[in-house]
Amino acid sequence: xxxxxxxxxxxxxxxxxxxxxxxxxxxxxxxxxxxxxxxxxxxxxxxxxxxxxxxxxxxxxxxxxxxxxxxxxxxxxxxxxxxxxxxxxxxxxxxxxxxxxxxxxxxxxxxxxxxxxxxxxxxxxxxxxxxxxxxxxxxxxxxxxxxxxxxxxxxxxxxxxxxxxxxxxxxxxxxxxxxxxxxxxxxxxxxxxxxxxxxxxxxxxxxxxxxxxxxxxxxxxxxxxxxxxxxxxxxxxxxxxxxxxxxxxxxxxxxxxxxxxxxxxxxxxxxxxxxxxxxxxxxxxxxxxxxxxxxxxxxxxxxxxxxxxxxxxxxxxxxxxxxxxxxxxxxxxxxxxxxxxxxxxxxxxxxxxxxxxxxxxxxxxxxxxxxxxxxxxxxxxxxxxxxxxxxxxxxxxxx
Ligand code: ARG
Numbered sequence: 349x350x351x352x353x354x355x356x357x358x359x360x361x362x363x364x365x366x367x368x369x370x371x372x373x374x375x376x377x378x379x380x381x382x383x384x385x386x387x388x389x390x391x392x393x394x395x396x397x398x399x400x401x402x403x404x405x406x407x408x409x410x411x412x413x414x415x416x417x418x419x420x421x422x423x424x425x426x427x428x429x430x431x432x433x434x435x436x437x438x439x440x441x442x443x444x445x446x447x448x449x450x451x452x453x454x455x456x457x458x459x460x461x462x463x464x465x466x467x468x469x470x471x472x473x474x475x476x477x478x479x480x481x482x483x484x485x486x487x488x489x490x491x492x493x494x495x496x497x498x499x500x501x502x503x504x505x506x507x508x509x510x511x512x513x514x515x516x517x518x519x520x521x522x523x524x525x526x527x528x529x530x531x532x533x534x535x536x537x538x539x540x541x542x543x544x545x546x547x548x549x550x551x552x553x554x555x556x557x558x559x560x561x562x563x564x565x566x567x568x569x570x571x572x573x574x575x576x577x578x579x580x581x582x583x584x585x586x587x588x589x590x591x592x593x594x595x596x597x598x599x600x601x602x603x604x605x606x607x608x609x610x611x612x613x614x615x616x617x618x619x620x621x622x623x624x625x626x627x628x629x630x631x632x633x634x635x636x637x638x639x640x641x642x643x644x645x646x647x648x649x650x651x652x653x654x655x656x657x658x659x660x661x662x663x664x665x666x667x668x669x670x671x672x673x674x675x676x677x678x679x680x681x682x683x684x685x686x687x688x689x690x691x692x693x694x695x696x697x698x699x700x701x702x703x704x705x706x707x708x709x710x711x712x713x714x715x716x717x718x719x720x721x722x723x724x725x726x727x728x729x730x731x732x733x734x735x736x737x738x739x740x741x742x743x744x745x746x747x
Contacts, residue, residue, distance in 0.1 A: 351376045351403070352459035352488065353452040355444055355474065358393045360514060362463035364502055365490045366400040367509045369461060373488065376403040378455050380448050383409045384440050385527030385585070400511045406451050410443060411527060415584040418443055418663075419528050419624075424572050424675040425647070426628050426635075427655040432603050433617070434624035435658050436529030441473035442663035448474075449482040460485045466492040469610045473661030480664035521548055527588045529601070529621030540606050540616040551592060552620045555599035555693025562691035564698070565594060567630045569686075572679030574627055588623045595622025598690035610660045626695050630686040633697040637705045638681045647678055 352369050356362045356379035369375045379397035381390070390407045397405040418439045429435055448460055460478050464471035466489070475487055496502040499518075506513050520535040530550045536542050546554060568576035577587050595601050601622035609615055635644060650671060657668045684702025688695050710719040 349374060349376045350459065351378055351452075351455050351457035352461050353378045353380055353448050353455060353457045354402075354461045355448050355463070356381050356393070356397055356402075356405075357463065358396050359463070360499070360502060360506070360518075361491060363396065363400045363511055363513075364506050365461060365463055366397070366402050367505075367511060368490050368494060369459075369488065370401055373459070375459060377461075378402065378404040378406065378451065378457060380406045380444075380451050381408075382444050382447060383407070383411060384414050384443070385411050385589070386525040396512055401509070404455070408447060410447065411585045412583075414440065414443055415527060415588060419588070420573050420584070421672050421675065422528075422654075422658060423574075423624075423627055423631055424679050425654045425671070426632050426651055427658055428628065428651075429655045429659045430605065430607050431652070432605050433607060433619055433655075433659075434529055434621045434628065435655060436526050436619070436621060436624065437524045437531045438469065438473060438659045438661070439528060439663075440524075440526050441470055441661065442477045445474045445477035446481055446664075449478065449485070452482065452485060458486060459488055461488045461490065463491060464489065467609070467611055467613065469659065469661070472610050473663075476661040477664055523550065525550065527585065527592070528624050529619055532618040532620070533615065537616055537618060544604060544618050548618055549602065549620055551596045552602055552622060553597055553599045555602075558597065558599040558692045562689045563594060563598060564687055564689050565591070565626065566685055566687050567591075567627065568684070569631065569634055570683050572631065572635075572682035574630070588627075591623035591626050593622075595626050595690060595695065596620070598622075598695075599693040600690050600695045601625035602693065626688060626690070629695050629697060630688055631682070633686045633700050634682055634684050634702060635678075637684065637700050637702050637707055639678065640706065643678060647675070650674070 352375040354362060354365055354377050358381065366377045366379065369377050379402040381393050394405045394407065422435060422439055427435055452460055460482060462471065462474045464474060471489055478485060478487055496505065503513050521532050521537065522534040524531040532548050532550070537544060537548060566578050567574050574587055575581060577590055582590065601620055601624065603619040603621065605619065606614055606616050654671050662668050681704035683704050684700065686697055687699035689698050710717055
């Protein structure tokens with residue numbers, strides 16, 4: 349029997365895919381799950397995968413790789429899709445997909461499979477990664493081809509095969525969670541006019557119910573990567589977890605967005621990304637102190653472009669890697685600390701310092717010890733203003 353490796357979440361769809369691939373394609377299914385910081389119980393998943401008929405189950409804790417090789421490069425770019433979405437789901441898919449290919453090679457599998465729907469972004473992200481890293485495999489996307497019209501039909505199919513069906517009431521939303529944020533969609537949220545009910549939010553307090561007392565956090569960066577929180581050095585995963593908790597408590601990082609999907613349609617999405625929101629705010633603040641204006645502007649001009657590449661699933665392209673090299677080279681002097689105030693849903697930078705700051709108080713001050721050569725400003729204005737002077741003279745002549 350040939351083998352397929354399936355990116356497995358343990359939900360209904362990927363559970364049903366296991367017997368589906370066996371019956372329809374006569375394949376042995378190896379289930380693959382990664383811990384990226386979501387709520388997860390590997391023993392439960394293993395049992396469930398095997399009970400669903402999987403011939404094998406792989407589990408990786410990829411949190412550290414995810415932060416170092418996926419989240420931090422995106423932070424260097426300050427990547428926000430359409431200006432608001434920190435890309436939690438989008439960043440995770442290329443990593444999961446890459447590991448699925450590695451498992452498939454080890455298992456000598458011929459097929460790769462996922463449980464993404466036919467109108468979402470995640471199918472694109474998985475499959476673009478598989479084209480880039482596993483062009484020798486065949487891809488099967490059961491949700492694009494199977495005939496279930498309702499969830500009940502799918503549950504019936506599972507029941508007939510004695511596959512464990514979730515007993516708890518399914519959340520009315522579709523959720524995807526990792527260290528960089530939670531993505532929430534479907535159900536009542538599909539109407540963009542509807543105010544999201546409080547139960548849609550998983551990790552943040554409503555700003556109006558957040559503490560009345562603000563909390564100040566101090567984030568330290570080395571070469572653009574966060575390394576310490578409130579003066580304590582922390583491993584990247586722990587640092588992000590802590591910021592998610594602190595930010596979540598203060599209602600920071602909620603996003604309610606109508607976004608453009610890769611496949612062309614618009615969709616209404618809710619995100620919660622406390623740590624991402626705090627870190628991007630802090631990181632940009634430190635860049636304002638340490639990058640020249642023109643480098644800052646060049647970075648900014650590539651920011652949306654980079655976010656789009658990540659969103660669309662172009663992680664393993666040479667174009668994206670070239671941009672990573674650029675962003676990485678801009679981070680050499682992004683060292684220092686930023687103080688941020690978390691308060692009722694907002695995060696505000698209130699102080700910043702850097703050993704590599706380009707800010708010179710001696711030049712900026714209006715007080716004593718001013719080193720700025722004011723006399724040089726006249727020559728600067730004369731030359732910068734020359735074209736304006738010429739236009740002005742012409743205007744006068746034509747009046
Ligand atoms: N719209 C977001 C994105 O494309 C979230 C997708 C959520 N995925 C999911 N399987 N629930 O990145």
